[in-house]
Amino acid sequence: MSSSPEFLVFGATGQQGCVVARALREAGREVRAFVRDPQSERARALAAEGITLAVGDLFDRASIDRAMTGIRGIFSVQASSPSGLVTDEQEVAQGKAIADSAVAAGVAHLVYSSGGAAGKGHTGMGHFDSKSRIEDHIRGLPIAATITRPASFMEMMMLPGMGLNTGVFTFFMQRRQSMQMIALDDLGRINAQILLQPGRYAGQTLELSGQDITGEYLEEAFSRAAGHPIRYQRFSDELLAGNDFLRQLSALVDKGIVAGVADIPALEREFGPMLKLDQWLSGPGKVLFEEALNAPQAGISLR
Structure with a gap:
């Protein structure tokens, strides 16, 4: 070499x-x-x-x-x-x-x-x-x-202000609405595989995701990982009314444009198993989750 x-x-x-x-x-x-x-x-x-x-x-x-x-x-x-x-x-x-x-x-x-x-x-x-x-x-x-x-990164949910440290996590989808996410580790290995096999993937456009996740599933997964209840809620109507960026982004989630359209089973057949949120929380995302969970509560909250 x-x-x-x-x-x-x-x-x-x-x-x-x-x-x-x-x-x-x-x-x-x-x-x-x-x-x-x-x-x-x-x-x-x-x-x-x-x-x-x-x-x-x-x-x-x-x-x-x-x-x-x-x-x-x-x-x-x-x-x-x-x-x-x-x-x-x-x-x-x-x-x-x-x-x-x-x-x-x-x-x-x-x-x-x-x-x-x-x-x-x-x-x-x-x-x-x-x-x-x-x-x-x-x-x-x-x-x-x-x-x-x-799709959206699982790591994105660990940003400050989302509320894990308050016991109420706030994000873009409705409780029963699905949004696709991917772990950065999967994104890295998939893009590396594409680079290593250019003849196989040249000319293609690939939607990448690891899992369809609802707000209810987030509530369950975060509560299991934290060892205590974490409630899920969408950004409040009051907050969305006063924040153009979050309001537009939430509307695109509702329309499906940002929710994700990847064929996850097909991706797994091509690239192997994708990390699911529970696996990510106990593996590569564990430190990030614990930091977000134990972050000081003072400061701005996106709720």
């Missing part, structure tokens, strides 16, 4: 890129991670695992071009506007720049991580529609590409 990296991973210090880079490395492949700050804790952790760092900035096309040297497969993901780091237009520009650079460098295969709401018509929410625009751009390029559309 050559010591020259085969794969270039963008967003490598973020949630998705990190798990993809590690899954590729665990498969014995040489990986180059595109990072802005090589001295950050996450970048140093990647380097300690034998992942090569390419220092650059997604606003600097020349640094993207340099990172492409000798690469045959790319994982592309960008921050979106809810992060506060970029605007919707900047996300689109970055996604296009990576794809254009890959074409110019003669890269064989590009995997773009989009979103579950993409490709389903205009949503009116910029950070969803931006991904559809990037998808369209990639499809028009002379490069073998695979588009993956992950």
Whole structure:
């Protein structure tokens, strides 16, 4: 095996890129991670695992071009506007720049991580529609590409303010309404498999999810994991009335656009068993769950 990296991973210090880079490395492949700050804790952790760092900035096309040297497969993901780091237009520009650079460098295969709401018509929410625009751009390029559309991450439920530490967990779906979710570990290994078998997956768009989850199921699973009752409720009408972002997102869940449409049995036949919430809570998500459960109650609550 050559010591020259085969794969270039963008967003490598973020949630998705990190798990993809590690899954590729665990498969014995040489990986180059595109990072802005090589001295950050996450970048140093990647380097300690034998992942090569390419220092650059997604606003600097020349640094993207340099990172492409000798690469045959790319994982592309960008921050979106809810992060506060970029605007919707900047996300689109970055996604296009990576794809254009890959074409110019003669890269064989590009995997773009989009979103579950993409490709389903205009949503009116910029950070969803931006991904559809990037998808369209990639499809028009002379490069073998695979588009993956992950459902909501299980890890997302552990964000501050959701109420686990108060005994009342609040989220987007109604109690009996289903919403698809996926564990980041599954997302990492699936995207790595796609990169390792480009001939099998090039030209495909794959909706990714691990489980259909209702509010009632969340209540049961969280209560079991916590060892005491955790009640589930949707965001209150009062909160939704005063928060445009949450109101629009909840409406897209109700319409099914954000709820997820993945064929989970087909995914499991192709990629193997997916982590279910109970498994995640007792495994890779255990520390996150305990931190959220025991977080101080002072501060803003999204309820």
